[in-house]
Amino acid sequence: MxxxxxxxxxxxxxxxxxxxxxxxxxxxxxxxxxxxxxxxxxxxxxxxxxxxxxxxxxxxxxxxxxxxxxxxxxxxxxxxxxxxxxxxxxxxxxxxxxxxxxxxxxxxxxxxxxxxxxxxxxxxxxxxxxxxxxxxxxxxxxxxxxxxxxxxxxxxxxxxxxxxxxxxxxxxxxxxxxxxxxxxxxxxxxxxxxxxxxxxxxxxxxxxxxxxxxxxxxxxxxxxxxxxxxxxxxxxxxxPGLRRLSLLSVAEARDPTPAPPGAPVLPADATLADALSRMAETGRNVLAVEGGSIRLDAVLARGR
Ligand SMILES: Nc1ncnc2c1ncn2[C@@H]1O[C@H](COP(=O)(O)OP(=O)(O)O)[C@@H](O)[C@H]1O
Ligand SMILES: [Mg+2]
The missing domain is CATH 3.40.50.300 (P-loop containing nucleotide triphosphate hydrolases)
Structure with a gap:
């Protein structure tokens, strides 16, 4: 254009x-x-x-x-x-x-x-x-x-x-x-x-x-x-690492395996920075999200 x-x-x-x-x-x-x-x-x-x-x-x-x-x-x-x-x-x-x-x-x-x-x-x-x-x-x-x-x-x-x-x-x-x-x-x-x-x-x-x-x-x-x-x-x-996570959707790090029962739930439109914040708040390293789960190591891998 x-x-x-x-x-x-x-x-x-x-x-x-x-x-x-x-x-x-x-x-x-x-x-x-x-x-x-x-x-x-x-x-x-x-x-x-x-x-x-x-x-x-x-x-x-x-x-x-x-x-x-x-x-x-x-x-x-x-x-x-x-x-x-x-x-x-x-x-x-x-x-x-x-x-x-x-x-x-x-x-x-x-x-x-x-x-x-x-x-x-x-x-x-x-x-x-x-x-x-x-x-x-x-x-x-x-x-x-x-x-x-x-x-x-x-x-x-x-x-x-x-x-x-x-x-x-x-x-x-x-x-x-x-x-x-x-x-x-x-x-x-x-x-x-x-x-x-x-x-x-x-x-x-x-x-x-x-x-x-x-x-x-x-x-x-x-x-x-x-x-x-x-x-x-x-x-x-x-x-910069946190800024980058805030620009990426949870879908980018989603694992199709279901989260363990009782895992905190993230909305589907959350970012990876939201996921990290939720993990920090709850002390959990696996969260549930529609269609699977989000693990801490997968979040960290996307920050790089
Ligand atoms: N009409 C002009 N006459 C002389 N120098 C100008 C004029 N417009 C911009 N400049 C100079 O060109 C450079 C870039 O300006 P500008 O594009 O306005 O920068 P920015 O928008 O990034 O602040 C600056 O050094 C500015 O002083
Ligand atoms: Mg200007």
């Missing part, structure tokens, strides 16, 4: 990106992570031509973006800015309807779509008439997400969308994003400096360091012992 071919970006004195070759397949939720200044926002902004490469090529849906008209390209891609970027003098409804209006939809169709989107991001329909200044931080982020989704783009770019909200709101917004991704199959690129957020949401994680791709792969692989040390430390923190 998105391909970067040996891309470099140079701003005056700064090499923001060098030798970036990367593929984001259709339908993935790709998290770009890395320290501040590592090039995450620049990499994302190449996709909708808010930044132009100094070298290399970017393809979107197989087409070189250099040959596409920027305004038209941007209307085809949802973009959630770092600081919501809502138009302050336009109502919430007008903000959400921005791209459909540019696409020439009629008023009734826009109104219906705005209503649908307010419901999707779980905002009260009465908020449509308000100005952005009268919203809480979390509400404003939801409006930003609704605006990006308005014309149903197949690609959604989000630059630290949950940065400015409290932890509870962030948790709700993450859950919503996961649901939207699962329900729509859109290709989503998410910039975040929060490793936990990246591991929890992404199906593909790209670690940037000084403008280069340091690692690229599924979350569990990037916290495995053989992952690039920088990526493992960034994503795994002080407990």
């Amino acid at each position: 998105i391909q970067f071919e040996d891309v470099a970006v140079r701003f005056a004195e700064v090499d923001a990106l060098s030798q970036v070759t990367l593929t984001v397949p259709d339908g993935v939720l790709c998290a770009l992570v890395g320290p501040s200044g590592s090039g995450k926002s620049t990499l994302m902004r190449l996709v909708n031509r808010l930044v132009e490469p100094s070298a290399g090529r970017i393809r979107v849906r197989g087409q070189d973006v250099a040959g596409l008209e920027p305004a038209r390209l941007r209307r085809s891609i949802g973009y959630v800015m770092q600081s919501t970027g809502l138009f302050p003098h336009r109502s919430v409804a007008a903000n959400i309807g921005t791209v459909p209006r540019l696409l020439g939809w009629d008023r009734a169709r826009i109104a219906a779509r705005v209503e649908e989107l307010l419901a999707l991001v779980q905002l009260d329909p009465s908020l449509g008439e308000r100005l952005p200044g009268a919203l809480s931080g979390g509400q404003a982020q939801r409006v930003g997400l609704a605006r990006a989704l308005a014309a149903d783009p197949d690609i959604l770019l989000m630059d630290e969308p949950f940065g400015a909200v409290d932890p509870l709101t962030r948790r709700d917004l993450r859950a919503e994003l996961r649901r939207i991704h699962a329900e729509t199959g859109k290709t989503i690129v998410l910039v975040t400096h929060d490793p936990e957020e990246a591991l929890e949401l992404a199906t593909q994680v790209v670690v940037l360091r000084d403008g280069r791709v340091e690692a690229d792969g599924p979350p569990a692989a990037l916290v495995a012992p053989d992952a690039a040390p920088f990526a493992r430390e960034l994503l795994g923190g002080a407990q």
Whole structure:
């Protein structure tokens, strides 16, 4: 869906990106992570031509973006800015309807779509008439997400969308994003400096360091012992083994042999970190799970 071919970006004195070759397949939720200044926002902004490469090529849906008209390209891609970027003098409804209006939809169709989107991001329909200044931080982020989704783009770019909200709101917004991704199959690129957020949401994680791709792969692989040390430390923190177990389902270590009578029971959707925690709490090294049992040694083997 998105391909970067040996891309470099140079701003005056700064090499923001060098030798970036990367593929984001259709339908993935790709998290770009890395320290501040590592090039995450620049990499994302190449996709909708808010930044132009100094070298290399970017393809979107197989087409070189250099040959596409920027305004038209941007209307085809949802973009959630770092600081919501809502138009302050336009109502919430007008903000959400921005791209459909540019696409020439009629008023009734826009109104219906705005209503649908307010419901999707779980905002009260009465908020449509308000100005952005009268919203809480979390509400404003939801409006930003609704605006990006308005014309149903197949690609959604989000630059630290949950940065400015409290932890509870962030948790709700993450859950919503996961649901939207699962329900729509859109290709989503998410910039975040929060490793936990990246591991929890992404199906593909790209670690940037000084403008280069340091690692690229599924979350569990990037916290495995053989992952690039920088990526493992960034994503795994002080407990990379436990982080990895939290990304793996109990099904990965299940033994079809039934557990002994009286073994504690784990739900089928538990992770291997949940299994380890349950063993620690109960002092038991075998747990029951639908379809068999989970043994301590099998859990430990998957942590590596
Ligand atoms: N428009 C710009 N002009 C000059 N330098 C820029 C510009 N945008 C970004 N940079 C520089 O490029 C590097 C990467 O920036 P950025 O992509 O914003 O990093 P991140 O999003 O990972 O924090 C930084 O050194 C930043 O200062
Ligand atoms: Mg940034």
